Amino acid sequence: MAKMKGPAVFLAQFMRDEEPYDSIDNIGRWVADLGYTGIQIPGWDSRVIDIDRAAESKTYCDEYRGKLKEMGLEPTEVAGYLAGQVLAMHPAYEILFEGFHPPGLKGEARTEWASGELVKCIRASVNLGTEVIPVLSGGFAWQMVYPWPQRPDGLIDEAFVELARLWRPLLDQARDSGTVFAYELHPGSDLYDGATFEMFLERTDNHPAACINYDPSHFLMQQLDYLAFIELYGDRIRGFHVKDAEFRPSGRVGVYGGYQPWSDRAARFRSLGDGQVDFSRVFTLLTEAGYTSWAVLEWECCVKSPEQGAAEGAPFIARHLIDTTDVAFDDFAGGQEDVDANRRILGLS
Secondary structure, three states: OOOOEEEEOHHHOOOOOOOOOOOOOHHHHHHHOOOEEEEEEEOOOOOOOHHHHHHHHHHHHHHHHHHHHHHOEEEEEEOOOOHHHHHOOHHOOOOOOHHHHOOOOOOHHHHHHHHHHHHHHHHHHHOOOEEEEEEEEEOOOHHOOOOOOOOOOOHHHHHHHHHHHHHHHHHHHHHHHEEEEEOOEOOEOOOHHHHHHHHHHHHHOOOOEEEEEEEEEHHHOOOOOHHHHHHHHHHEEEEEEOOOOOOOOOOOOOOOOOOOOOOOOOOEEEEEOOOOOOOOHHHHHHHOOOOOOOOEOOOOOOOOOOOOHHHHHHHHHHOOOOOOOOOOOHHHHHHOOOHHHHHHOOOOO
């Protein structure tokens, strides 16, 4: 078994228009000083990458990698979450997601823009030498996740047929470029658990570029068995967000507590080690499943500051990385295979 890489950090939640969070030079040095060795790059944030240049210029990407190397960092992935979310979108969410795309885009124009941005993520990944593009799927049916009012027959199937139609050419281009899309199975998108991911695979002919960015926090908050998930889908997991969460229902709120502020919900994101995710088991199962890519902190917490969360995250991940063994612990008691001896032990000779 090969070793997982890390610790790495997703920069998106830390970006602000003040030092040291305002540019790749500043935030890069900040996270390197905290002990991170890789960064997951938000492809939409011009403060950390010019995605247009990265998509077109290998020279730009070589210089970018060189700059990171001087800091002791390397790029892990170019993320395309915002474009993925608005590639497929029910009109109910148009206003709420306006901040995810340039002003004035609607309908087909917005879809074309999102598709173009995802293509840039593919090309930038090739130029940077990374293989995985974490995304959200977007979708048309999330607002009907609870079956009331009753859904007409065929409605959900139609949503997934259309979702697959929009993603299929992008999946083909990713495959042909040697990259994959890693869908973060996330409430608010139509791909949010194992069952919906299977529905998508079925309608994309089990496309090899349709993979998973594993994030146990979303599964814990749904009360899905996040450990069994690895055993079911380990061969599709190509990205890993190390993010903690807790679920503490009360007489007032449960899974559907989302109208409350984050601090008052039963399901809350927490800094690493402060929630309920069994990361020792998660890292073990991913290692056993053959996962060799990056362990990436995605920090979201309604209690701790981002500075404290980031400082605690690197050593937490480092402690959980497994230096896999190539020998058995009881080899000292063994020996060369001896067929005759084995048969005598079994009473066969």
